[in-house]
Amino acid sequence: YPSIFGNSPVDPEKKKKLDEAFEFLDKFLEGHKFVAGDSLTIADLSTIATVSTILITGYEATKYKNVTKWFENTKKVIPDYEEINHKGCVDYKEFYISWSETYVCLPCGHRNTVKIFGVTNVSHMTIDFYYLPGSAPCRSVLLTAKAVGVDLNLKLTNLMAGEHLTPEFIKMNPQHTIPTLNDNGFCLWE
Numbered sequence: 001y002p003s004i005f006g007n008s009p010v011d012p013e014k015k016k017k018l019d020e021a022f023e024f025l026d027k028f029l030e031g032h033k034f035v036a037g038d039s040l041t042i043a044d045l046s047t048i049a050t051v052s053t054i055l056i057t058g059y060e061a062t063k064y065k066n067v068t069k070w071f072e073n074t075k076k077v078i079p080d081y082e083e084i085n086h087k088g089c090v091d092y093k094e095f096y097i098s099w100s101e102t103y104v105c106l107p108c109g110h111r112n113t114v115k116i117f118g119v120t121n122v123s124h125m126t127i128d129f130y131y132l133p134g135s136a137p138c139r140s141v142l143l144t145a146k147a148v149g150v151d152l153n154l155k156l157t158n159l160m161a162g163e164h165l166t167p168e169f170i171k172m173n174p175q176h177t178i179p180t181l182n183d184n185g186f187c188l189w190e
Contacts, residue, residue, distance in 0.1 A: 092134030
């Protein structure tokens with residue numbers, strides 16, 4: 001995310017690759033209602049989390065007619081799409097916009113207060129889910145859990161404050177990444 005954290009301009013080569021990925025998805029979706037088959041699958045949940053994150057940043061995708069049609073139709077059939085995914089996208093966009101104003105610099109130790117996506121932890125189940133709602137991979141997990149009826153104990157993880165670098169987190173997930181699931185000591189990540 002050099003455009004966010006380094007205030008770098010968009011790399012034209014990376015933009016070209018993004019365009020190619022959308023073109024591929026557009027061709028792949030031709031004649032199909034969903035990404036994999038005739039009904040909503042985990043492939044759609046994962047793909048829509050990534051596509052919606054790209055779109056919320058202002059990427060212009062309307063020329064990809066099949067992607068646009070799939071996106072509009074799929075978000076209508078995903079349970080709680082607006083609450084789980086779209087809200088996370090909006091939070092991501094707010095974070096993206098405000099990054100230059102508030103940040104945490106881990107290498108030098110300078111810390112400003114950062115409101116991470118305006119979300120508080122919610123507890124009600126034994127499967128702990130370490131996440132940020134602005135993260136597309138995290139929203140993929142949230143959408144999947146909702147679709148299959150699994151409740152999660154949400155553990156908002158402040159990456160800017162280094163919560164993923166604590167000894168406790170690294171013991172659970174040596175790659176110190178999110179999303180991370182912890183089901184009574186059985187841990188899965190990315």
